Amino acid sequence: MAAPGAVHEVLAALPLVDHHCHGAVTADLDAGRFESLITEGAAWPGVSPFDSPVGVAVRRHCAPLLDLPRHAPPADYLARRSALGWQEVHRRFLTASGAEVFCVDTGYAPHPLTTPAELAAAAGAAAREVVRLEQLAEAVAARGVEAGEYAAVLRTAAEEAVRRPDVVAVKSVAAYRTGFALAPERPADAEVTRAARHWLARGGRLTDPVLVRHLLWTAVDLGLPLQLHTGFGDADVTLHRADPALLTDWLHRTAGTIPVLLLHCWPYHRQAAYLATVFEQVYLDVGLALHYTGPARCRAVLEEALEITPFRKLLYSSDAYGVAEFHHLGALCFRQGLADLLQDRVDADELSLADALRIAAWTGRDNARRVYGPLVSEPARDPSGRPARKV
Amino acid sequence: MAAPGAVHEVLAALPLVDHHCHGAVTADLDAGRFESLITEGAAWPGVSPFDSPVGVAVRRHCAPLLDLPRHAPPADYLARRSALGWQEVHRRFLTASGAEVFCVDTGYAPHPLTTPAELAAAAGAAAREVVRLEQLAEAVAARGVEAGEYAAVLRTAAEEAVRRPDVVAVKSVAAYRTGFALAPERPADAEVTRAARHWLARGGRLTDPVLVRHLLWTAVDLGLPLQLHTGFGDADVTLHRADPALLTDWLHRTAGTIPVLLLHCWPYHRQAAYLATVFEQVYLDVGLALHYTGPARCRAVLEEALEITPFRKLLYSSDAYGVAEFHHLGALCFRQGLADLLQDRVDADELSLADALRIAAWTGRDNARRVYGPLVSEPARDPSGRPARKV
């Protein structure tokens, strides 16, 4: 690992834009619930989720923020977490993340979660919202609609949803619903109506390939940046169908329209990097993989993600969900991994220090501002007493 | 590379469970035969198989066990190997592997090979057996069976085969025969009969997709752990069809039944790691890749395999075939690669020493015991004079 240097200092102090994350659970968590929240699998009998790279990272890097020694045993960790109460736990980890803005996907909430405003308040940061398109479509279906009106009603609902001033992007989980091996062209109205008729009769989650495709094109019409889950996720994803290279034909057809932000990407982050290198509108991050691989490996993942990628194209996100530990760990892994790789290049005289610092600021904050527009309208409040983060 | 530390010491002394390997050839090998056995390709005119990562590893790490200097020339190596005779060569390498148990796939034997008992005796270890399902099916066909009886006769033969007390698992080479892009559901009886009719009339290797699928479901019925070749192998495999991610739908349908052990996996070890992370029943190893990549790269492969993987999910295997050098090299690469990566994390204070030692013991031995049940009923004999390995 790199000897800490100037890049580490600057990255440690940089206010980050976490351009894709979720809320944290607004409840005290017993062992079982906490453990199920720190795995993309599940908590299985006889296998502690703490016995994994992310579990080791929690004990190493989160325990000290709860006043425990590094590598504290899971039982101690859980007991201390409960003793502090969830509000204090949120405050500590969210503040420690050093984010100036969280862009929060509010479309996935099987648990009671902080709202974007609550997340922001606990962190002394700002929040923006990301609207999930599949959830919008399912809400339209749930309210009742004729198949022939589906497209128009969805369009109106989407326009309304993104009109709220805090909304900065939409998101699709097409990766989960159908994968990306979809026909690339915009579906005809009659196709959409036919598919809607079947779906509305059948009910359930939106998994029809025509309607999922239609959502991607709806994003194009809305004109906002589109975040796309790709690669790593829970068992609901079929990994090879979530390879972003499968989007190539669609990206050709939508060139010149909206920014497309490939989220997570692991283990297809090189494929994502290729797309970000050859398509003007494509960006990527390695969120989720940062804390799941942990400090021991996030540098390696970042290095692969940055292998050929223009420095304007990599963004930071935590993709934290449920536990505020992950908002912190994502930021910590990103800062440490990126600083290690940049500092090593500076030390080897492969990169000037000025360039390294610029790449750090772009990746951690400025690229997101460039894609989403101004995200913070006033200096972020900072109740922790740190020097105010200038925007 | 990591400075050797406590993790290296513990891993060097750990009795390993080699949960998937083959026998070694019971004959002296001339240059041509030895060379063809140390490549997954073939021995080509003008290209010495010694001129490869695995060949370099043999000269570096096996030559000293034959009383030769490190990096001995191939001719010296082959001459000394012949002079010692295959029994002595086996004894030296198998003992050096430090395995307490070998789980031996007995279903592939184009050469005369040691039986599991002979392998164990030469190593001063124990042996268990893995039954290869395609070989069972082909034996059923060879003995003669009506298409309508095929499923029942196969089922009886399989039940009989796994009833032997030393059998701990079954194995499928579906990756070689059809690849994994199979329909995930259990084939209907009539489909199986129809496919059997065609195959039995045509003869030859079992490559019918319905019958290969049927073997995977037969494994589910048997209730034993199923080992699956994935990824890297000889030219008979079509690599992208052996990507374990293609198994996703089948894994959903068989959740809650049998453990599934993904073997080798390279270059899809991250895909395998994902499956092991989200499916309770899935495990992986990077056997075969350990000695073929050699000490210079096996750490890198192990690090990718462990990037997100719960520590209960990675196992050790050599996948050695033919030459006892590989039973030794697999173990050496595993011990060295894993120790390097764990020790570095301990040195960086990313992992406690106690955790590192636990992960080492789990991965090298205890995870296999957890999957397969007790593998050694008494302390392993150890004719080499090392301290007895406690089980």
Place this chain on the structure above:
Amino acid sequence: MAAPGAVHEVLAALPLVDHHCHGAVTADLDAGRFESLITEGAAWPGVSPFDSPVGVAVRRHCAPLLDLPRHAPPADYLARRSALGWQEVHRRFLTASGAEVFCVDTGYAPHPLTTPAELAAAAGAAAREVVRLEQLAEAVAARGVEAGEYAAVLRTAAEEAVRRPDVVAVKSVAAYRTGFALAPERPADAEVTRAARHWLARGGRLTDPVLVRHLLWTAVDLGLPLQLHTGFGDADVTLHRADPALLTDWLHRTAGTIPVLLLHCWPYHRQAAYLATVFEQVYLDVGLALHYTGPARCRAVLEEALEITPFRKLLYSSDAYGVAEFHHLGALCFRQGLADLLQDRVDADELSLADALRIAAWTGRDNARRVYGPLVSEPARDPSGRPARKV
């Protein structure tokens, strides 16, 4: 990074065979044209192509050859490049590449480019030619041909093209035109005629899968080594369709005929390495990826490419196009990356120094000579005053 050692010295002085590259533009380049030539994407508004791994590498490693400080600003770089004039720029970078031979693909020339002879003259090296099959076929179509005569006329044109004494190989960009998921067998004459009829009527680029397949089989008939673009390229490629593993069935059918050289390969270089390990006729390089990943990552890419690969199977190419900087950077990245990885293995006593030096010479030069035959008939001229490179 490795401490420089004997391997670095030898590799720094080794005359390389750059077995696949293109010409450099024979004109002074304004900022926009230069920037568009240093990206596989395009020069996008507000995103300087200098802000990428390859841009950083140009400023670090090319600026000093133009008498500028390391990490010179882009504007200074462009100004100095213009002041020197393209002939002098070519001379400096091409000489610095230390290549003894360039094998030049002359079939892609959207810009005015140096001929192979001009490239060679500027470098004080020799040049050979690689004939691009798609361009041949399109020239045949442009000259006018009956569908029923297409195959015969193409065959004659190809035989004539490769009869020129400097031609050492043919090349196909099937990856760009159709991808590799093609039927593996030789198309029947009637199929070719039918496909030719459609194409000749329609015009445009050759993208018909039957005709692209037919070109691959034409290469087999010609008997010369076949270079195949795989993996990374510009936005015209659909990445996952350019995975060389898709060629497996075709490689089985063409075993024992012509050498097949997989170019670039990233991010499928491990898949390419597998093919080179199990198929006698397959070779690979990581050209293009060397300079696009730059000195900070080319070692990592080379290590993955060499993970299991027989040392006779990896070749060097730059795949430089347009700017002579890339002929230099490819060579520099190759020498530095390979030396670092080999020297580290020597220092760890995993490889003998003699073996390391042999691997270096094979990979950088001798493997190409083995595939293509004698490439230099007389000692290369060396106007730079270096000691003459003995061949």
